[in-house]
Structures are given as structure tokens and as C-alpha cells.
Amino acid sequence: MKILHTSDWHLGHHLYGRRRYEEFRRFLAWLVDLIRDEGVEALIIAGDVFDSSIPGNPAQKLYYDFLRDVSASGSPCRHVVVIAGNHDSPAFLDAPAGLLSGMNIHVTGRARSPEEETFLLCGASGEPELVVSAVPFLRDRDLYRAADGDSMDERDRLMAEGMKEHYLRAAQEAERLRAGHPVPLLATGHLFAAGGVISGDDGVRDLRVGSLGQVDAGVFPAAFDYVALGHLHSAQRVHGEERLRYTGSPLPMGFDEVCRGHEVRILETQGDGIVSRGVSVPVFQRLERVEGDIAEIESRLDELSASGESVWVEALYTGSSMIADLRRRVEEHASGAVEVLRIRNARFLPEGMDADPEQDDLEELGVEAVFERRLQEAFPDAEPDDPALKELRATFREAAAAALFDEEDASCAS
Known part of the structure; x- marks a missing residue:
């Protein structure tokens, strides 16, 4: 059986006021083609389908049009599994779940019992091929009940214990559903696994107020042959384990993500095991950070403008001289299909603002x-x-x- 793992689409995401619906439309069209070309039989979407819990009409249309296309007659994809991430509204994703289940689209928005979260996926002839524990983003209230006076350390301990118990029960239900058939077990998760890497404007929200919200990789029982993770935007293994994988976001959510590479993963079952390989996602809208003194920025913008390619630019001025008309000079050298979405002056801080490199930019917060x-x-x-x-x-x-x-x-x- 061939399975495709993807996550963190963030449909509806805006980049410094620029709408990205055309990028998302082209990505989803590419994904449909990939599923057909590779003969993918099951698709796993590991959370953050939408960028907001209240997605607009165009973002919703992209999602439902994709589900229609990937489930259409002639598509090899027989099963789709969707879980909610921390950006998603569990209630919104769950609302059409009953209707979608008739198309073999299994949606887990809110946390449920292991029996309700676990699915046996069968082949065209009805033979068992894969068991999926579709665990969504787990909120504190899904994991423990806090008592008045509990310290943050105590809540972290209760959260970790609750997470471990949830996945243990999920693994037990998956083993029960497997019922002796030589098929692999796959789990999903939308969380920050300790050892995962983020940097810069990753766009990753803290999962829990007052805590880093990191989960030890030991919460995933060894019974799971693969854990399809979402939340971190860089494709990576957790602690070097091949079975614990983030695919990252298919589109860069900010200029710091441009050079990381973006992928989806093709999984193949081999008996009761799973092997995987990455497939790079094409660039649908080029982003580039132009950095340096004013001469370097102007020179690079001239090169980009001459290329005729559509490029969205963040200009970061790091020179030592005060440039009073920085914005005008930068924008004068951006012509044709080159658009400067953001200009940052590394040496300029408004009066009264602390020089705190950790301080969030309101433009980067939803x-x-x-x-x-x-x-x-x-x-x-x-x-x-x-x-x-x-x-x-x-x-x-x-x-x-x-x-x-x-x-x-x-x-x-x-």
C-alpha cells in the first residue's frame, strides 16, 4: 500500500497582507497529480489544514475541491485521514465528518476515545492493509484536569502522563483492530516533539500557554511503525528515528523558511513495516530575502527585476549608515514582477522600544x-x-x- 503524509497546509495564510490562494491552488493541483502518478492509496493530513479556526470562503473552497478531486472516480486514493492541528477548529473540521465518511474520508477534529480515533484501512478487495490511529492536536483539557494551586511543573507532568496514556490506549486499540493480520500500524500527532528543530519566523505558535509544550518522543509506543507528525514547519526526523517524521509545511510560511526545502512523504507498506521517502514540493511563488548595505540590496533587486520572474522580497538593511529614505530607494529598484512585501532596518529601533531580539512582530502574529x-x-x-x-x-x-x-x-x- 502506498500512503502520502503531508501536514501544515495553512490554507488562507496571508504573507504581509499578500493573499496566497493561487499558490495553494497550484500546490493542491500538484498534490492530486502526484497521488495519481504515484498510485497513492491513502492520504494522511497531519493537522493545520487551515491557518485560522475561522477560515474564509476561498480557503474552504480549496479544501473541499481538493477532497472532491482526490476522491473522484479514477483516483487511486481510497482513503483520506484528516486530523485537526492547533490552528484548526475541531468543531469546524468535525461538522461534515459524517458526510465525508461515506467517501472514506476520516476526520478527527476533537480528541475522542481510541475506538473512535482508530481506523482499519482495507484494500480494493476488502483485505486489511493498514491501521491508523488518527490522534489530533490534544489540548490540556483532553489530557488532564487541573486542580487549584497546581504549579506549572505539576501541569507539565500531568500533561506528559496524559499524552503517554492517550497514545498507549491508541496503540492497544490499533493492535486489537489488526487482529493478527500482518499489516503495519500508523499514528498521527500534531505537537512539538522534544528534539524537533524550529528557527526564525517558523510561524509555529506555542501549543500551550506558559509552557514550551514539548512532548518527549517516548510517548509514542514502539508498536507504531510510523508516526505522521505535524506542527513544525521543517521536514525532519525526531531524534534521528526514521519512524518519527515531520514533513513540514509545503509552502514557506515566512522568509526564514525559504531555504529549508519543503516536502511530502511517500510511505510504502512492506509486510508489517513501513519505509518512506521524501518528495520535494515545487516552488509556486518565489520568495527571497535580500540582505546587506544599500548598494548590495539595490544591486540584487536590479538582478531580480531583470529576470522577469515573479518574486516576493523581504529587504533587510544591515549597513552602518543611516539611510533616511530607505523605503523609497528599495522600492525604486523593485520593478516588473518583483514586489517588496517587507522592509526591515536592522539598525533602527523606534524610541522607547527595547532591543529584544525575541520580541514578536505584530505583522507575524495572527x-x-x-x-x-x-x-x-x-x-x-x-x-x-x-x-x-x-x-x-x-x-x-x-x-x-x-x-x-x-x-x-x-x-x-x-
């Missing part, structure tokens, strides 16, 4: 992340499940959804 940080500042001692916070979040999402749909409808009308 509206939900900004709202959550404001909640933390206003209610530092509140529990995550506090009813007042839930009500505030619900009101915020209603307002944000209304604004987003207004924006998308205006865009479609134009």
Missing part, C-alpha cells in the same frame, strides 16, 4: 494570537477553561468571522 495574548495580560491568573474567557473568545470569533467573510465577499465580488 489576529487570534494577538487576542489570546491580550487575554493573558488582562486575566493572568484565569484558568484556560474559565467561563468568562470562553464567552470572550466566542464573541471575538463571531466578530472576526463577520469581518473576514465581509472581506472575502468583497474580494470575490471585485
